[in-house]
Amino acid sequence: MDHYLFFSVGHIRCGIPFSDAIFMIRMVSINTENRNGKGKAGTINLHGEILEVYSIRELFGFKERPPLPSDNLIIVRKGLENVALWVDETYVIQGGDLEPEDRFMNEHLQTIIPGIRIIRSDLIVIFDLIEFLDYGLIGQTRLIDILSDHTGGDDTSPVSLVRDYQEIDRVLKERAEQLALPKEEVKRPPVIEVIRFNLMYQEYAVDMKYIREVIQTSEITPVPGTPDFIAGICSVRGEIISLVDLRALLSIPEKGLTDLNRVIVLTDGNLTFGLLADQITGIGTLKTGDIVRTVRREQTAWQNYICGTIDSLHVLNVQALLTDPRMIIDDTET
Template sequence: MTHLLSFTVEGIACALPLAETRQVVGMVELRPEAGNRRGGAGTMNLHGRTVPVYSLRMLLGLPDRPPLPTDALIIAHPGPDCVALWVDRVKGVQESTVPLPPDGDISSSPGVLVADNGTVLIYDLSAFLAAEENGQLPLPGAVGTGGEEPSCDPGRAGAILAARARAFAQPEEEPPETSFSEILTFRLANQEYAIKTQYIREVFIIREITPVPGVPDFIAGICTVRGEIISIVDLRTLFSIPKHGLTDLNRVIVLTDGTVTFGILADYITDIGIRPTDQFSPVDPGMTPIERRYLLGATDGSVIVLDAAAILADPAMVINETRK
């Protein structure tokens, strides 16, 4: 399962692996650059660092146009260097199960493919940009639907872009002593929960769970993951979470601390992102029946952040023949 950042360019739906992105910012006034880099729209000053900006319009063979304040720049790191991708609009994060071409495949444009639903998936940004720089043809069949361009006074637009450019050119301020963690958010029994990704090995869609007699009720069964047998835990039973309405429970989030490994069931994955861990708010009484020792707090208003370390370290999670 791959998480993608989805965006549009001239009405074309596009996506990029979330792992290759750093941040999304509003469009800025671009500085000209020497040379004739294919797809090159100029450069931006990102806190004192010169970052090359690529126009996805040009790379996909679409008509060029001046930047607009409503456009976006995706700051990405396909390798050791940082680049910015100029797009029309960023839509959000989505899951993808599209199979990628094997290494060495030359039947498609390098680093990019068109999914069955028409989405242009740039699965290898380094290969895509390198191929374009070497003068290869734009992606075949990339035809825009002529997305609407918002009306904007050129003078006002230029002033907005210039002001943003000046702001991003300022040296980056030393951040306060704040710790951040990447968390995966998922839905279970009509409530959103989150877990730090440092404890998540993988996420997959499960087809079948094999029941095991004589184990605690919270063990839904076992399944095989690439030859390894792991237990599947139903958090609803473990924490006495009320079961409301119909649920899918077809996603498995594999948790591990290097010693203990098991999967937990979820209805579906909703998001993945960075959050300041020292700003988690207390969980209000009544939000969840889960004991406080298994909670880190709440974020984004109502998302309950579970303490994966505490769950993995709980002796109750270790099932052996001596347990009654």
């Protein structure tokens, strides 16, 4: 099954093969002195390694704008070198086959811009980064022109809402200085790759090795007689999985409205279920030595299912969740 890392640029959602992505960082100041072509925004210094930055916004054909602190840089492999993709937001990993809508099944339409596959008027997949990026430097056809007959809106950039450009420049330069620092020549501590997500205005982290995919919440069917932390069941490409509500499992106090519009599908190869989340906030790594065990009296569930915290980030004990038989509902009984 193919997995994609999705991001947005303007009103267009785009996916790249997750295997092409190395990691993601927050936007930093870009050195524009060596800018040498359409779509190339400049360079960044990543711990002494100079990386070319490609503006996906410009390659798609949107109007250029200055970087914002809320933008992201996705570090990817382009052949034998690493480069950075400048995008608006990254937010979800999803598996499965993405088939184009009928109106985009035309072979000519799908081959105008090499390396991409148009799924919908607001969704594309870049399946070959080298072809797409190289074409963008010389090609004349813009993606937004191809989609113009199928979209009703233009770029919805938040730049018009921003006023303090001096503060933005200061923040981005400060981040760039930190990013340019050389890596310490010491033995690296053990780390885990994680996905971060929000739930009830609190951020949590899940070990990436247990994540099968992240999907949007579909119809949830309640199941009578199950524990209160089982929100119900849903179908994921024909497979029925149970959905766990951490609010009930961990006795999290309610703090206003919550969306619960994402499902993080967890599996260890034997058991599979989903965690409900409000929003995916990013991917990255955590040093296991920095995880501090937290103690909450009279909260056994918290001790069982939370490894610890880093600052205000709670790290879930996914292995404990996956070995708890209460998380699984036998769909033959429903």
